[in-house]
Amino acid sequence: MIQQQINDFEMRMLERPSYDLWLEQRNFYLENRMIMTEDQQFELLMQLVVNSLDIGQMYLSLDYVAILNELTRHTKSNQDKLRLQSIRTSISFYYGSPEMKRKESILYLKTIQQSDIELTMKLKHISNWLYVRLFYHDEFGWDLLKVLSFIEAEIKLETLIDIWHENQAACPFLPANVCRLFLVLGKKEEALKWVNAYHMYVGRQSSTTFGSYIEATMRSYEALLTKNFEHFEHFSKERVFLLKEKNMLDILMVTYEEIIRDAKIYGCTPFLLAIYRLQIADFEAGLMDEYQMNTQTYRSYQEVVTWKEMMYFDSFTKLYNRMFFDEFPKETVTACAMIDIDYMKSLNDQFGHQAGDEAILLLSKSLDAFATEYLYVMRYGGDEFVLFWIGETSKVAYLSDILYRSINQMFLLSQQETITFTTSMGVAIRQADESFDDFFARTDASLYKSKKSGRHQLTIDEFSNL
Numbered sequence: 001m002i003q004q005q006i007n008d009f010e011m012r013m014l015e016r017p018s019y020d021l022w023l024e025q026r027n028f029y030l031e032n033r034m035i036m037t038e039d040q041q042f043e044l045l046m047q048l049v050v051n052s053l054d055i056g057q058m059y060l061s062l063d064y065v066a067i068l069n070e071l072t073r074h075t076k077s078n079q080d081k082l083r084l085q086s087i088r089t090s091i092s093f094y095y096g097s098p099e100m101k102r103k104e105s106i107l108y109l110k111t112i113q114q115s116d117i118e119l120t121m122k123l124k125h126i127s128n129w130l131y132v133r134l135f136y137h138d139e140f141g142w143d144l145l146k147v148l149s150f151i152e153a154e155i156k157l158e159t160l161i162d163i164w165h166e167n168q169a170a171c172p173f174l175p176a177n178v179c180r181l182f183l184v185l186g187k188k189e190e191a192l193k194w195v196n197a198y199h200m201y202v203g204r205q206s207s208t209t210f211g212s213y214i215e216a217t218m219r220s221y222e223a224l225l226t227k228n229f230e231h232f233e234h235f236s237k238e239r240v241f242l243l244k245e246k247n248m249l250d251i252l253m254v255t256y257e258e259i260i261r262d263a264k265i266y267g268c269t270p271f272l273l274a275i276y277r278l279q280i281a282d283f284e285a286g287l288m289d290e291y292q293m294n295t296q297t298y299r300s301y302q303e304v305v306t307w308k309e310m311m312y313f314d315s316f317t318k319l320y321n322r323m324f325f326d327e328f329p330k331e332t333v334t335a336c337a338m339i340d341i342d343y344m345k346s347l348n349d350q351f352g353h354q355a356g357d358e359a360i361l362l363l364s365k366s367l368d369a370f371a372t373e374y375l376y377v378m379r380y381g382g383d384e385f386v387l388f389w390i391g392e393t394s395k396v397a398y399l400s401d402i403l404y405r406s407i408n409q410m411f412l413l414s415q416q417e418t419i420t421f422t423t424s425m426g427v428a429i430r431q432a433d434e435s436f437d438d439f440f441a442r443t444d445a446s447l448y449k450s451k452k453s454g455r456h457q458l459t460i461d462e463f464s465n466l
Helices: 002-015 019-033 036-055 057-069 079-095 097-113 119-140 144-154 157-166 174-185 188-201 209-225 231-246 249-265 271-284 287-312 320-328 344-351 352-367 396-407 436-452
Strands: 333-341 375-381 384-390 408-413 415-430 458-460
Touching: 002 019, 002 036, 019 036, 036 057, 036 079, 036 384, 057 079, 057 209, 057 287, 079 097, 079 119, 079 249, 079 287, 097 119, 097 249, 097 320, 119 144, 119 249, 119 375, 119 415, 144 157, 144 174, 144 209, 144 415, 157 174, 157 188, 174 188, 174 209, 188 209, 209 231, 231 249, 231 271, 249 271, 271 287, 271 396, 287 320, 320 375, 333 352, 333 396, 333 436, 344 352, 352 384, 352 396, 352 408, 352 415, 396 415, 436 458
Parallel strands: 415 458
Antiparallel strands: 333 384, 333 415, 375 384, 408 415
16 A cells, blocks of 8 residues: 555656645655655655655755665665765755765766666766756866766767657756757757757657756757847746746756856846846845755755764774764674784884874775675774674675785885785674674684784684684
């Protein structure tokens, strides 16, 4: 019954997104969350956040993004993590500080590159990421020719129109975003190809607000490319009025900025005055006050998120820290390793504390290379590191051996002198019904055994049956 209702919400919102339907979804979640499976919660919350964007009021979903972050911390697929990063990037785009906009866009690109997803979904995410890059390329010094090269490397441009034509529903904004890329780069012929393809394959889609908005956007780009400034003014105003009619304040503010930038680039001075007058009228009507209030709400939320991130990460190594260790859900840990540098005090005394710091940093980077969604690497304190495995344990011994081979003897150059240092490691696998404290004590004991036996070795706890 719950799954059927979730599916029904998705279909209804696709047909006609509205604030009333969003409230209905939100209330259904609040009333039924305690009896939903984790997957059902994830799907409904994803709908709520995406739908808040569709109605132009994404600030409504800030609380649910925090819950989604928790739901994806350990168990969700790379595709789900990509969906979530897309949302984080969109929220920061509308509400975030400049630094947050930049950070989330860079994370979005990395997540796209690391995710093995089918072509249609990749196209959708590249389209979303492209618009952010286009909008802030001046502020952050992003090279649009490199952006174009990235798209060409991922999906050949000569086939891109055909791919989009076959998957229009999945990435409706792609024509506008690619057309704008060529428009800003001054590649008129390439931009007009997308205008013509859009008119050929889509035509006017007045049945939905977004359909009409995309149509007006493409018409305004076409007007710029053909220097028909009267049409540019007409379709730009149509974009604004469509968004105001539906109270889509997030998208309205971004659209104002985009239109003003285009008008300046193409010298539409009389229209600049007209668009500024529209903005003034919106301020007087209180629309801008509401938008700014929403922006402040998100930035306050950002401060909390940033503070939490600072709490859980070691400032020197950038690995998870002791507080993250303390708050980690211990019931999920199935295997553990402890690692430290041999004779750390002697290294500091002989070569200085800067060399000791460099050794810690080198080891931390080497360990971080092995981190996955199933293996968490933490700086436990000083030169000591802890690794948590979650999930299946059959390959822990094998992976521990590979990891230790990579760190058992390391080299660094300090003051033009080559310094060699070694590490010791202990591993244990959790037994059925074993408490975390007992399990962690076995891990510590295995590290101690490595130390007592002469250091520079790996010990796997004898009770782990490996």
